Amino acid sequence: MTIRVVVADDQELVRAGFAMIVAAQSDMEVVAESGDGFEAVGAARAHHPDVVLLDIRMPGMDGIEAARIICDETNSRVIMLTTWGQDDYLFDALCAGASGFLLKDVRRDDLVHAVRVVAAGDSLLAPSITRTLIAAFTSGTAVRPPRSERLDVLTARERETMRLLTTGLSNAEIATAMVVSEHTVKTHVSNVLTKLGLRDRVQAVIAAYETGLVVPGRLTN
Known part of the structure; x- marks a missing residue:
């Protein structure tokens, strides 16, 4: 089974680099590349990819809003990409429905592994992102509402x-x-x-x- 992937990043060289890595895999296919959130949403709607690699910071519609729409309207799964390990948008991205969160300096093998894991229905976070998430919760900075029914x-x-x-x-x-x-x-x-x-x-x-x-x-x- 071929994993269909959309790559969305406003930086052309970064986008092309990720697309090249994905396309080089025998079990993966890049069905579209997008330069902003609007294009990413359109590509997800048109091509029904298994995974969308989505930059968290893009012009027009940012990656978080794009992820929210893609996760609400399609069965595509989203891996968020960011340059920063301490990204302010981490919680919003996860709550929007993202199944993975990776740094852009991720190793080739780790990126490919992440796509396969997320396409299979599981979730994956970069170790530094996991530490950020846990640290915020344990410090109390990630405020959550009281217990619900x-x-x-x-x-x-x-x-x-x-x-x-x-x-x-x-x-x-x-x-x-x-x-x-x-x-x-x-x-x-x-x-x-x-x-x-x-x-x-x-x-x-x-x-x-x-x-x-x-x-x-x-x-x-």
């Missing part, structure tokens, strides 16, 4: 699985912590995503904070 549809085990997702554990590690099989954990994760209408594990982590399931500063396994 949104999680009432989950069973106790599904809530526990969702809480453990916020610690960055793999399915195997969650299985060990909960003393269940890895298959059972996969089922719980799938149920959490389906019941809450979430796209992937990143969105589940965000929802855990938004609903008050996890309190900033209390990240424990």
Whole structure:
């Protein structure tokens, strides 16, 4: 199966570089290149790509708004690209529906890996981005509203699985912590995503904070 990709960046050389890396893979195809958010949205609507590599800062419509529209209107998954490890728009980008967040100086192999991971339905963050995300939550700077009734549809085990997702554990590690099989954990994760209408594990982590399931500063396994 060929992974269809749209590459969107306002810098032509950067855009061409990413497109070249993607196109060189036997299992990937660049179906369109875009220079701004409007073009990226149009390309996603027209070509129905599996993955959109989307620069977070572009003229006209920025990457965050483009990601929000693409994730709302299509089944395409978005990987946000940025020059800065401490990007002010990190939380907005993730809440917009992005499934990945990478720095533009990402290594070739890591970029290709990210596209494959996200296309397969999982999520991926650069290590430095993950550290930024966790640091903001643990310091309390990422403010979230009080607990809501949104999680009432989950069973106790599904809530526990969702809480453990916020610690960055793999399915195997969650299985060990909960003393269940890895298959059972996969089922719980799938149920959490389906019941809450979430796209992937990143969105589940965000929802855990938004609903008050996890309190900033209390990240424990």
